[in-house]
Amino acid sequence: MASLPAGPEIERLVQLLAKLPGLGPRSARRAALALLKKREGLLEPLAIAMRDAANAIRVCEICGNLDTASPCSLCRDTRRDAHILCVVEDVADLWALERAGVFRGKYHVLGGALSALDGVTPERLNVSALLSRVVSGVEEVILAMNATVEGQTTAHYLMDALQPSGVKVTRLAHGVPVGGELDYLDEGTLFAAFKARREL
Amino acid sequence: MASLPAGPEIERLVQLLAKLPGLGPRSARRAALALLKKREGLLEPLAIAMRDAANAIRVCEICGNLDTASPCSLCRDTRRDAHILCVVEDVADLWALERAGVFRGKYHVLGGALSALDGVTPERLNVSALLSRVVSGVEEVILAMNATVEGQTTAHYLMDALQPSGVKVTRLAHGVPVGGELDYLDEGTLFAAFKARREL
Numbered sequence: 133m134a135s136l137p138a139g140p141e142i143e144r145l146v147q148l149l150a151k152l153p154g155l156g157p158r159s160a161r162r163a164a165l166a167l168l169k170k171r172e173g174l175l176e177p178l179a180i181a182m183r184d185a186a187n188a189i190r191v192c193e194i195c196g197n198l199d200t201a202s203p204c205s206l207c208r209d210t211r212r213d214a215h216i217l218c219v220v221e222d223v224a225d226l227w228a229l230e231r232a233g234v235f236r237g238k239y240h241v242l243g244g245a246l247s248a249l250d251g252v253t254p255e256r257l258n259v260s261a262l263l264s265r266v267v268s269g270v271e272e273v274i275l276a277m278n279a280t281v282e283g284q285t286t287a288h289y290l291m292d293a294l295q296p297s298g299v300k301v302t303r304l305a306h307g308v309p310v311g312g313e314l315d316y317l318d319e320g321t322l323f324a325a326f327k328a329r330r331e332l
Numbered sequence: 333m334a335s336l337p338a339g340p341e342i343e344r345l346v347q348l349l350a351k352l353p354g355l356g357p358r359s360a361r362r363a364a365l366a367l368l369k370k371r372e373g374l375l376e377p378l379a380i381a382m383r384d385a386a387n388a389i390r391v392c393e394i395c396g397n398l399d400t401a402s403p404c405s406l407c408r409d410t411r412r413d414a415h416i417l418c419v420v421e422d423v424a425d426l427w428a429l430e431r432a433g434v435f436r437g438k439y440h441v442l443g444g445a446l447s448a449l450d451g452v453t454p455e456r457l458n459v460s461a462l463l464s465r466v467v468s469g470v471e472e473v474i475l476a477m478n479a480t481v482e483g484q485t486t487a488h489y490l491m492d493a494l495q496p497s498g499v500k501v502t503r504l505a506h507g508v509p510v511g512g513e514l515d516y517l518d519e520g521t522l523f524a525a526f527k528a529r530r531e532l
Contacts, residue, residue, distance in 0.1 A: 137430045139400025141388040145381040151374055153366050154359030155352075163352040165424055167382065168389050168398060178348040179382050181341070182367065186375050188341040189368050198368060200339025224365055230337045 136161070142168070194265070196241035196258040198223045206230075206239055213237040215271040219262060219290065221245045221278060229276065237274075240265065245282035246289055252282075254289060263293060272300045279306060336361070342368070394465070396441035396458040398423045406430075406439060413437040415471040419462060419490065421445045421478055429476065437474075440465065445482035446489055452482075454489060463493060472500045479506060 136143050142164060150160035167175040191197075192204035199205055206212060206226075216237030220226050226239050242257045266273060275290055277283035287303055294301050306324035308317060317325075336343050342364060350360035367375040391397075392404035399405055406412060406426075416437030420426050426439050442457045466473060475490055477483035487503055494501050506524035508517065517525075 136427055137404075137406055138398060138427075139388055139405075141381070141385040141400055142398070145378075145385040148374065148378045148381050151366075152355075152363040154362055155354060159354030161427060162354055162424060164385070165398070165422075166351075166353050168385060171386055171389075174348065174351055175382055175386050178345075179379055181345045181348050182375055182379050185341040185345040185364070185368060186371055188339055189371075198338060198342070198365070200341055204337075205339075206337055222365075224362060227336055227338075227361060 192241075194261075195239050196243055196261070197226060197239060211236075215269060216274065217262075217265065217270050217272070218274045218276050220276050221283060221286070225276065225278070235274075242286065245277065245280070245286040247282045247285075254293075257286075259290070259293065262290070263297070266294060266297045266299050270299055272302060275301060275303045277303070392441075394461075395439050396443055396461070397426060397439060411436075415469060416474065417462075417465065417470050417472070418474045418476050420476050421483060421486070425476065425478070435474075442486065445477060445480070445486040447482045447485075454493075457486075459490070459493065462490070463497070466494060466497045466499050470499055472502060475501065475503045477503070 136146065145167070146157075146160045146164045149155055149163050150157055152160075155163060167178070188200040189198055190200060190202040190204075192199055192202045192207055194203045194207045197204040197206060201208075213236055216235075217240050218229065218235050218237055219240045219242060220229065221242050221244060223241055226241060229235050229239075240258070240262050242259065242262075244252050244257055246252055246254065246257070262273075273290075273294055275287040277287045291301050305328060306321065307328055308314065308321065308325045314322065336346065345367070346357075346360045346364045349355055349363050350357055352360075355363060367378070388400040389398055390400060390402040390404075392399055392402045392407055394403045394407045397404040397406060401408075413436055416435075417440050418429065418435050418437055419440045419442060420429065421442050421444060423441055426441060429435050429439075440458070440462050442459065442462075444452050444457055446452055446454065446457070462473075473490075473494055475487040477487045491501050505528060506521065507528055508514065508521065508525045514522065
């Protein structure tokens with residue numbers, strides 16, 4: 133990134149903002165200017181919110197979710213079905229499923245996906261806790277990994293690891309996304325959608 | 333935004349991040365998670381950088397630029413040609429021109445563009461300082477407004493306001509952007525490009 137015609141403090145702010153996912157160099161510069169212009173309305177409240185969130189955040193000792201309490205609010209919620217576990221790679225995936233409101237069981241957050249390239253081994257994921265949880269009364273484990281190579285590798289690994297427990301293991305369906313146009317879909321998705329076609 | 337399955341502190345962090353330009357609800361959630369996961373590597377340095385930048389920032393008393401000193405580094409730079417002033421709407425525009433390295437004169441930052449809709453009158457912009465600067469030895473004023481309705485309204489207003497001073501007033505050329513394909517350009521740009529065509 134070329135040096136800005138401003139002081140090193142502003143340069144540093146832009147550099148750190150550019151590390152946030154979704155912000156490139158250009159949007160980091162715009163975000164830095166917005167922060168500096170709205171000092172009382174945005175910069176100071178955001179600094180306080182960052183400190184408060186950093187102080188409040190806990191990793192749930194049961195499922196690995198991020199919340200302000202451990203066990204997290206989902207693990208404490210007795211209205212949720214403890215017989216079904218939905219395994220996700222990341223907290224962001226848990227949030228996405230909660231937004232969709234499709235699942236009323238409990239979650240388990242792995243904290244990533246297996247990746248030989250990035251050196252992510254099963255030991256670095258929240259796997260052994262999952263195997264311990266499955267022993268006590270869980271009837272179904274839904275593997276809700278991303279439909280990526282890493283996600284599917286992780287799903288296969290977990291399927292093997294869960295087999296001795298005898299628990300029912302399922303995975304999310306692959307197919308044409310709702311609202312998706314065939315013309316824009318990749319071969320892999322079309323192949324999966326054909327293979328899993330259903331009679332009407 | 334639907335409530336997150338996390339505490340109010342995290343919710344508040346996401347809400348404030350979503351106020352940054354370029355971050356929607358989804359990217360604000362991803363940014364919040366990235367901050368909380370990389371507490372020592374990202375959240376704490378960013379909090380410090382925000383505080384440092386907020387403390388260091390000054391509005392240049394001459395040109396209205398944001399810098400860590402006033403007069404700003406560009407106004408202090410004696411190698412820059414003080415006979416040419418480039419008027420921009422915003423600091424971001426100044427940064428863009430500096431990145432391009434096309435201009436070696438001095439700048440003047442208006443702090444916005446005239447907008448009847450948003451109630452931005454000439455009094456709310458850095459206009460009177462511009463008129464005072466022009467008196468003392470400035471030979472050319474380049475109006476580098478955005479090619480929007482507000483930007484062009486502002487340019488027309490400034491042209492009228494600068495006329496009594498007798499200074500030469502120019503504006504940036506409009507036309508086909510370099511690398512642009514005609515098929516993707518709007519009628520206004522094509523019209524401007526035809527009107528300003530040059531003999532080869």
